[in-house]
Amino acid sequence: GEDVEQSLFLSVREGDSSVINCTYTDSSSTYLYWYKQEPGAGLQLLTYIFSNMDMKQDQRLTVLLNKKDKHLSLRIADTQTGDSAIYFCAEGKLIFGSGTRLLVRP
């Protein structure tokens, strides 16, 4: 069945780049997504990429898609303490991964 996997935890220093990785199984998805969830807050769509694209850049965010390996990554440049949150990768009708908790150390 459909499945999305992510690493559980990432810790970086403020100002460094963060890279969060995700693998998925459903190759028919039109979109692949990254959502952000802060403690006590709702899910926020951070960015998304069409399945026919390899890369999308949006300010500090870069999404890379490797369709052959079914691998999606999110790079956050110049990571700030306000970026500390859980980041979810999702595909299709939103099959979510378990989330990667990003901790940004001052």
Next chain:
Amino acid sequence: DTGVSQDPRHKITKRGQNVTFRCDPISEHNRLYWYRQTLGQGPEFLTYFQNEAQLEKSRLLSDRFSAERPKGSFSTLEIQRTEQGDSAMYLCASSRSGQGNLIEFFGPGTRLTVL
């Protein structure tokens, strides 16, 4: 329109009771989705509607769960004979068809606690 709204925001109930949650999507959105999120996990897809038609249901949606969207606008999710394992955050989202499945807007969720 202020976005997707859900009511109530919190619900505490005793095991065996029935509960009903409501979701009001963004007004021009014809697709509506329900998800469930437990602590430490990503949201799990439950079901979705296009207009009033329920097009897909997850196997997670046991026969104690029922969802409706009678006029293609708001939706309700009912859980009968609640169990402690039903304790979770129930999330609603909406989107427009014609955008693939681009789902941008989630509601704040209803947190259910079953005692």
